[in-house]
Amino acid sequence: MSHRRSQSLIASTLWDSSWGWALASLPLFIWMGEILFRTNLSSDMFRGLAPWLGRLPGGLLHVNILGCGTLAAVTGSSAVTCATIGRLSVPELQKRGYPEHMTIGSLAGSGTLGLLIPPSIIMIVYGVTAEQSIAKLFIAGILPAAVLILLYIVYTGVWAVANKDKMPEPEPRVSFRDRIIASKSLIPVGCLILFVVGAIYGGFATPTEAAAFGVLGALALALWSRSLTRDNFIDGLMSAVRTSCMISMIIACAACLSIGVAFLNLPGALASWVQSFGLSSYALIAVLAVVILIMGCFLEGISIIVLTSSVVLPMVQAAGIDMIWFGIFLVILIEAAQITPPVGFNLFVLQSITGRNILQVTKATIPYFLLLLALLVVITIFPRIVLVLPVLM
Template sequence: MDTIVLASLVLGILLLLLLASGVWVALSLLTLGMVLLGFFTSVPMGSLIASTLWDSSWSWALTSLPLFIWMGEILFRSKLSSDMFQGLAPWVSRFPGRLLHVNVLGCGIMAAVAGSSAVTCATIGRISVPELQGRGYPLNLTIGTLAGSGTLGLLIPPSIIMIVYGVTAEVSIARLFIAGVLPGLLLMLLFMGYTGLWSLLNRDKMPPSDPAVPFLERIYASRRLIPVVLLIALVVGSIYGGIATPTEAATIGVIGALALAAVTGSLTWDNFMEGLMAAMRTSCMISFIIACAACLTVAVAFVDIPRSLASWVDAMELSPYALLAVLGVFMLILGCFLEGISIIVLTSSVMLPMVQAAGIDLLWFGIFVVVLIEAAQITPPVGFNLFVLQSITGKDILAVTRAAIPFFLILILLLVLITAFPQLVTGLPQMMSN
């Protein structure tokens, strides 16, 4: 037991030192694994590290990752963001909050394309912030809706972070995608509900209403947005319907995105190569982190840290709710310093055995973790969405943070709701499997 305590202390101290020194997350994880194996076990470190890196780098589940990223890069370089604002604005102009809802709905659609929080926030923000400021909408609510809704990029499938969690926790990626649908829609409704309520209570801060737009004109304004929505429905629907695996659906998405870009005239050789290279860089970065995290997972397993921690938690006789609360606070703290993928791969080797020992469904826990990481995206000092919005608006980080606080609290409310009513997460996957 003394060895395990010492190894845990070395692990924690070395991790803090490596991250504080600015070393890449992947290399930090690999270094931690090698130190644990070299100093606290007698296994042949070289051959074990080499075989683990190889085995974790060719997982079939990971093949969907670069394809979904490439699909998002193709559409990101098209005219999707401007078409989205023009297409959505006429449909929400009569709701309380009016064009502010474009931020929520636009981020929801972009989330299904990009699968990334920061990309979703930046893409919609570049178009909507100047547009809404020019029309006299309050900047604090514009920033808040973008900060909160940008996090939908993690929850609305196809989500990159869900793919990483599925591979790490050995949970079906297709079932994770299905499980994220209802919480994602509920989160959009909560954001829109808060926005509408705020606008009703602060009518003096809202601009005058725009004239009503006839139905046929709304359809015409949405003409370029409709094909993208249909492509997303085809990609996600093929997974839900059991017609295609995530990898096959991602292939359909790439082909469809290329076709849409060609039809709209935004597919040039330069755009094609830029999107391909950006997708390759992002995919390699994520795959490198996952492979190095697998080495750390093997190392802590050989040292027996997960079983010891699980026994320690079991001896404390924490209820599942108390365990979730402790893990939730821990992950929010990590989220102040790390981005989502790093949090998952860094904590999975220790956290997942504890969760399993407490009898918590790993599928449900995956969505719980994703929502937690969403909340961490809008917490300082390393809330990536906050930095994106600071660069777009020119406001200081404190002003951006204050605007995001109500939406952070809404994310915490969603955590409470899915904990109290786990069927919100597990109901749809169970129904689809029957």
């Protein structure tokens, strides 16, 4: 009888964890990113940003940062963001003589913005797992993402000023009129971002409905730019299906694991054990940060969330920590894990693009990894950076 009950429980858990309405936005946002990845829209975005940034300290390195930030807002994926901008910018920056380690580092760090800027796939997974509002998680990530972009820009500019001998000559001046003309290529992607994000935050659509409109918008833009072909349509669709199925299976299996963990009372036992040390909320956050960073060296971000949720989330709730704030904290930690060896996805993406070995790529990303840790400290000291916008919703 117990065997039959366990089979029934596993079947019902698999079903319940796989059909949620909030989870339906996941494959749609992935597909939207795949459409943009396979059309000319991403290269148009690079051409539109370059004339505005070429004369700044750091020059076209800032295109990596702002380009990744812009593309992150429509793909929601760190790997897609890093690969797309990397394929566009690396050849251009190499041709102009920019330091390779700064090209790699700025790309690796900025590529992680795909996790923090809405619509973020990993935020959807956390929202479903922790039973938190996905819309509030999306809006909570905006200010931390802006702070992170600012940190990247400031560091890159300061490094360029301190190492002028290693930087190429500034780009030739471009007239304001020519900049405006070049910016026309930013309009399609910009409108898509405003439409998708505005629909969610304006209360006109749920994240799932906005994702559906985003797919239609991406397809319309791809048709308008005459870059949508039968082959890249099918390739994008099948890639989105494969990625979505992988993530959905991870979530479903982790839900079964959570049931088993709950039956063994591991969360309660572990929470009691941690509480016996009398740790403050700050100490608990520090311990969890170290553990998750270590896990990030070997596991993919979504796996970390779904495998640790049954143990970590009850501990965080018991400590009185806001679950929306912790979601953003966790996302930033996983961003850092994206550029830590040996299983940092962005490191492998850049290794394939640049042809450099993993040690060279890792060394180049260290300053940007430290900036991510600095952002964690900032939002811990000033949690309102995360919570002020969700409160206003």
